[in-house]
């Protein structure tokens with residue numbers, strides 16, 4: 001958030017604390033429980049949410065140098081992201097043009113990718129450099145058998161990829177500003193490019209991917225579920241909500257926000273006193289913490305709507321004199337709160353969704369971020385209810 005926006009959010013939060021209010025959605029939202037469990041719905045989400053629009057992949061600091069690469073399975077598309085010698089980040093289907101083996105595994109730095117099956121070799125710009133046993137492939141147009149390109153974009157230190165190949169006549173670049181819309185000033189002010197990667201954790205809970213996102217989208221549960229952990233630091237069921245197209249931003253006040261009350265505007269710094277939670281549609285949560293950034297990305301599990309794959313990354317600031325144990329502690333608090341409190345309950349809820357006991361769940365007007373998320377999903381899927 002830029003300075004003026006921070007001041008405005010600070011005033012809104014103090015007003016809510018005074019009035020014991022919170023930002024409200026226009027109406028309650030009734031969602032069918034099978035949105036969390038139905039296979040047809042999951043297939044539709046995979047096509048329309050995960051395969052046909054830009055997805056946030058992480059901050060640029062994951063791949064700072066030429067040759068740095070990472071691989072990831074994105075809703076059934078094996079993706080290879082690699083920074084070329086020209087500094088440009090490109091995305092490819094991680095599928096060999098010979099017979100389909102993945103040409104890279106995990107992450108690292110490479111000058112070229114040698115397929116493990118028969119050693120066809122590709123450069124970091126995806127071009128096929130050569131095949132083994134040339135006679136066996138005489139006449140093959142080497143120039144036309146590079147890795148299949150996926151659209152990618154990088155700006156403000158943020159990387160986006162679309163997990164569907166570039167179509168004929170289509171640009172390979174994603175316009176990141178167009179994706180972020182009216183949140184561009186927020187991320188430009190946050191300067192994600194100045195945050196190196198600190199840690200990566202992967203989790204596969206037995207919950208639908210949307211529940212993993214839902215859990216970050218309301219502060220209503222903080223005083224109850226997190227009573228013994230983070231609740232003393234936050235004012236529960238109180239927050240602001242703003243949207244940018246299908247994305248959302250929720251700001252929740254820490255109890256320490258009272259320290260701002262008597263300060264003039266030019267001395268107010270909101271950052272230590274709130275947590276700002278960005279929901280980047282469809283599957284990413286970016287949390288603007290006091291001195292670092294936490295990012296949660298949720299993907300549907302393969303063939304099971306009741307499972308998901310989650311990646312949690314923590315990025316620390318480049319300029320900081322905080323000791324290593326400070327970042328380790330923050331990582332631990334984030335992981336433990338979610339793994340020991342949110343997701344175990346979520347797994348029980350998933351069983352409830354699949355039981356057929358109830359037909360719907362209800363998101364209240366006091367949960368505007370959740371209402372916006374599910375309205376956005378409905379509109380992207382083209383479903384009425």
Ligand code: FES
Nearest residue numbers: 096098099115118
């Ligand atoms: S599948 Fe890659 S070289 Fe054969």
Ligand SMILES: [Fe+2]
Nearest residue numbers: 215221226342
């Ligand atoms: Fe929670």
